[in-house]
Amino acid sequence: TQLLEQSPQFLSIQEGENLTVYCNSSSVFSSLQWYRQEPGEGPVLLVTVVTGGEVKKLKRLTFQFGDARKDSSLHITAAQPGDTGLYLCAGGIFAGGTSYGKLTFGQGTILTVHP
Amino acid sequence: EAGVTQSPTHLIKTRGQQVTLRCSPISGHTSVYWYQQALGLGLQFLLWYDEGEERNRGNFPPRFSGRQFPNYSSELNVNALALEDSALYLCASSLGTASINEQFFGPGTRLTVL
Numbered sequence: 001t002q003l004l005e006q007s008p009q010f011l012s013i014q015e016g017e018n019l020t021v022y023c024n025s026s027s028v029f030s031s032l033q034w035y036r037q038e039p040g041e042g043p044v045l046l047v048t049v050v051t052g053g054e055v056k057k058l059k060r061l062t063f064q065f066g067d068a069r070k071d072s073s074l075h076i077t078a079a080q081p082g083d084t085g086l087y088l089c090a091g092g093i094f095a096g097g098t099s100y101g102k103l104t105f106g107q108g109t110i111l112t113v114h115p
Numbered sequence: 116e117a118g119v120t121q122s123p124t125h126l127i128k129t130r131g132q133q134v135t136l137r138c139s140p141i142s143g144h145t146s147v148y149w150y151q152q153a154l155g156l157g158l159q160f161l162l163w164y165d166e167g168e169e170r171n172r173g174n175f176p177p178r179f180s181g182r183q184f185p186n187y188s189s190e191l192n193v194n195a196l197a198l199e200d201s202a203l204y205l206c207a208s209s210l211g212t213a214s215i216n217e218q219f220f221g222p223g224t225r226l227t228v229l
Binding site: 043 | 119146148150157158159160163165170171173203205207215216217218219220221222223225
């Protein structure tokens with residue numbers, strides 16, 4: 001059974017601070033997605049990383065996939081109140097030219113950015 | 116381009132009843148996934164349909180079932196509702212089996228079982 005452990009579970013910071021969220025597993029994933037979810041809504045896809053060591057940037061957000069494709073991190077620079085939400089990492093398996101379908105999700109990180 | 120749509124948005128049922136939730140994928144997507152997001156439990160994979168076939172199933176009892184129609188829309192059926200079935204049910208779609216499986220989610224259906 002593949003598991004993704006996300007940390008920290010809760011983050012409460014002031015506007016302008018930097019933060020990093022971690023997503024770790026003992027299993028190798030073919031892809032790692034990061035989502036952001038607002039209360040009562042569906043998760044919104046932020047980024048997909050597929051290559052070990054890959055780094056992707058989305059404005060103030062930087063995503064990294066570990067070299068061994070077992071872990072990932074999300075770094076936010078100069079956080080703003082609009083960044084508040086639930087951040088979820090999710091891993092997928094793709095082998096032999098076929099997706100295995102399901103995504104394995106971490107438990108999520110609830111981020112609150114205070115003005 | 117329209118995103119994934121789900122209906123209804125909210126539903127209240129009593130124990131023992133049956134419920135049907137509906138999902139329309141993004142145009143061009145052939146795979147549909149169902150997840151359950153119960154309070155404190157994270158997103159749990161329920162079912163995966165592609166090209167009308169059930170491809171994978173999560174660790175849920177048989178009273179959770181579904182189907183995918185020729186237009187790739189999907190239904191999730193839950194029989195004999197239990198209190199612990201109260202959750203946000205999320206549908207996602209992707210391009211299908213021969214892709215890296217980026218899944219795009221709908222807004223969800225909030226099911227409350229009393």
